[in-house]
Amino acid sequence: MTLTSHELRVRIGGEAGFGIKAAGQMLARSFVDAGLETFDLTEYPSLIRGGHNTYLLRVSDRPIHSHVEPIDVLVCLNRETLTRHEAELLDGGAVIFDPDDLPIEDIPARCRAVPVPLTALARDAGGRIMRNTVALGALVGLLDFPLTYLEDALRRQFAAKAPEVAENNIQAARAGAASARTACPDFPLRLQPNPDAPRRILVDGNEAIGLGALAAGIGFYAAYPMTPASSLLHFMAAHEKSAGVVVKHTEDEIAAMNMVVGAAFGGTRAMCATSGGGFALMVEAFGMAGVSESAVVVGVFTRPGPATGMPTWMEQSDLRYVIHAAQGEFPRVVLAPGDREDAFSLTWQAFNLADQLQTPVVILGDSYLSDNRQTVPFFDLDEVTVQRGKLLAEGDVADHPEALGPEGVYLRYKVTDDGVSWRALPGVRGARQLANSYEHDERGFGAPGEEAAVRVAQNEKRMRKLELARTIVPPPxxxxxxxxxxxxxxxxxxxxxxxxxxxxxxxxxxxxxxxxxxxxxxxxxxxxxxxxxxxxxxxxxxxxxxxxxxxxxxxxxxxxxxxxxxxxxxxxxxxxxxxxxxxxxxxx
Structure with missing residues (x-):
């Protein structure tokens, strides 16, 4: 493969704590502002400091759907980056490095060496902490790309800080750009801004899921932090007041799942999210959601297991797990978004399915979706619908004979042809009901639920929901x-x-x-x-x-x-x- 004129693939590498992801995402935003498409991939070990972190960014003037293996530019914030990723560089690719840390003789002859005194220029601009900003400027300068887009991104990034913080970083970026142009004035890869391109947004999967939940009218979100689901909790908390959502950082995953079941009983749209290990703690309450026919949405964002496994990496190994989780049998729907547009769309649809079927709906994701950002068109809110299914939110249950038994009593778990009963919220007159984890009769009473005929009727009623689900779930x-x-x-x-x-x-x-x-x-x-x-x-x-x-x-x-x-x-x-x-x- 050779360098292309319409696409850039760059990897930035260094030690944890260097601010690599934040710097890379700032770079991505500057390219998006210029009308280009981006996709990023962040790789890092589960360490607070130390270990090898990288940020891979792909930029193109056409739609892109994933990362790729070869890279055009390698930005080395330490020697290990060159050692690990030298083989990924295309012939003629560039290596941006600090000659005070890495001798120029170590750069492969097939690559262009771009020595930039990252540390010295950062100190001149105000401090060593700005090495990554100098490196971003060097990359932009190497490409001969207008620096104004990066400068605008820096101003937004540091808008909440003292004005001199943004200006010092801009000076650092300018110094890096000038140094790279001097060191390698003839790098053949060039990207051009596309100011006439349709506006796009840059989101990761968890942000897209959060936006989908807000569009669906979520009222309650509960979670205990666990990678890669943690950033969804951060997103929901950041929008709690403006969106009118109750967000609860619970003491553990058990509490999160139970709270979501309780919120659904009260009538609000409710969701929790975790990874596989956290879902293991949720499973008993997940089963209670099944037997109580609770309309809940659960995000399970897979990382490699078993046990703690590899917390910051990705896998698709929880498929069978979520399909069969919890003792006994009950229906559930499992949706697997493939990208950020899917994540938004399937999330608002998940809330509809949970209400229509009165059963748990799982959104099955992974770190590749949760942690990495992609440019997508603005989500179309006109496509979002809210379908609550068989729900009585107010009034008198006596006005709804379809929810009553032969004696005129409200039957929360009335046996129906499609398996779905009318759900009356607390406060609806005459709708006395009982919800718990026991098998039950049509009223919700546990003791009669142990009768053989009642057990068969309730079990078959719940499982009939799968036939209804087949007619309303998203197709392949x-x-x-x-x-x-x-x-x-x-x-x-x-x-x-x-x-x-x-x-x-x-x-x-x-x-x-x-x-x-x-x-x-x-x-x-x-x-x-x-x-x-x-x-x-x-x-x-x-x-x-x-x-x-x-x-x-x-x-x-x-x-x-x-x-x-x-x-x-x-x-x-x-x-x-x-x-x-x-x-x-x-x-x-």
């Missing part, structure tokens, strides 16, 4: 070529979507046609749609980020189909398009 999404015209069809879920879409684009240039099916609702499983897709494609493969092949096992169990090949990744890193391209070429 399709990308690339139609399966009947493709050389291979890929079946996947979650954030493998982005790398797979880039794969299809790369292979199309080589004359290989790829069809992609993204299983958006992973439960209830869309068996008929998956079977039809696999039957239409000449060859098929399942691509997923776990060891055991959990999605493939669902395909085999429910669609009764076996793929021709499979690609698994379980090292804590996301798929890259190049990895999937190599796999497809091997299969074909």
């Amino acid at each position: 999404a399709h990308f690339g070529s139609p399966p009947e015209e493709a050389d291979i069809g890929l079946v996947l879920f979650g954030t493998t979507k982005g790398p797979a879409r880039e794969t299809a684009r790369m292979l199309e240039r080589a004359g290989v046609r790829v069809a992609i099916m993204q299983v958006v609702t992973v439960w209830p499983f869309p068996a008929e749609e998956v079977a039809a897709f696999m039957d239409a494609a000449p060859k098929t493969a399942v691509v997923e980020g776990n060891y055991a092949g959990q999605l493939e096992s669902l395909v085999r169990e429910h669609a009764l189909r076996a793929p021709d090949a499979r690609l698994h990744r379980y090292d804590g890193r996301p798929f890259s398009p190049e990895q999937i391209v190599r796999f497809v070429k091997e299969v074909l």
Whole structure:
């Protein structure tokens, strides 16, 4: 591969505590302000200080869906960055480094050395802490990109601080830009601003989920911090007052799940979120949400396990876990967003499904979605609908005979053809009810629930909701070529979507046609749609980020189909398009 004129791939590396992520995101915002598309990938160990941190930014003048493997520029804030990432550099790529820390002789001959005295220039501008700002300026100068966009981003970043803080950082960026231009005046890669491009927003998955929840009218959010879900709690807390939402930082995940069930009983739209380990603590109360038919939304954002595992890395290994979590059997819906647009859309839809089905809905994400930002169009609020289902919020229950039994008594768990009963909120006259964790009769009383006939009736009533769910949940999404015209069809879920879409684009240039099916609702499983897709494609493969092949096992169990090949990744890193391209070429 060679340097391209329409795209930049840059990796910034250094030690934890250097402010690498914050600096990188500032750089991304400056490119977005210039009308360009961006996608970033942050990688860091679970350490407060020390360890190796990197920020990978991809910038283009066309839509992009994921990171890629090769890089054009490597910004080394320490020697380890060069050692770890030198092989990723394209021939002719640039290395920005401080010659006081890294001798120029250590820079590979196939790369352009861009020595910039990062520490000295930072001290001249006001302090060593601005080394990352000098480095950002050096990158912008190397590209001969207008510095004004970065200067504006710096002013916004430090708007709440004393005015001289922003100005000192701007001086640091200018010094870095001038130094890089002098050190490497002929770097061939150039990006141009696109001021006429439609305005875009830069969001990570947790921000998109938070915006989707606010659009849905969430009233209560509870969580205990756990990577990678923690930033969603921060987002909700930041918008608590302006959006009229009650946000509770609970003492643990058990409390968060129980509070959400209680809030749903009161009628508000309620949500909690965590990672796999936190969800393990939530599971008993999650089951209570199932038996009490509570309309709750639960975010489970996967990181590699078991136990503490790898807290800051990604995997797709909780698929079967969330489908089967909690003792006994009860219906739930599991949605797996593939990108930030999905995250927004599926979140507001999750609240509708929870209300319509009166059962828990899980949003299954991962660190690749939660932690990394992408440019997307402004979310279309006109598409958002609020559907509360069979809900009586006020008045007298006697005015709703469909909610009553033969004796005119309100039956919270009345057996119905679709499995959904009328839900009356506290305060509705005549709607006396009992909700707890016991099996129950139609009124909610626990002792009669142990009668065999009552148990069968209530269990079958709840499970009938899955048939209703199949008619209203989001269907699979399709990308690339139609399966009947493709050389291979890929079946996947979650954030493998982005790398797979880039794969299809790369292979199309080589004359290989790829069809992609993204299983958006992973439960209830869309068996008929998956079977039809696999039957239409000449060859098929399942691509997923776990060891055991959990999605493939669902395909085999429910669609009764076996793929021709499979690609698994379980090292804590996301798929890259190049990895999937190599796999497809091997299969074909």
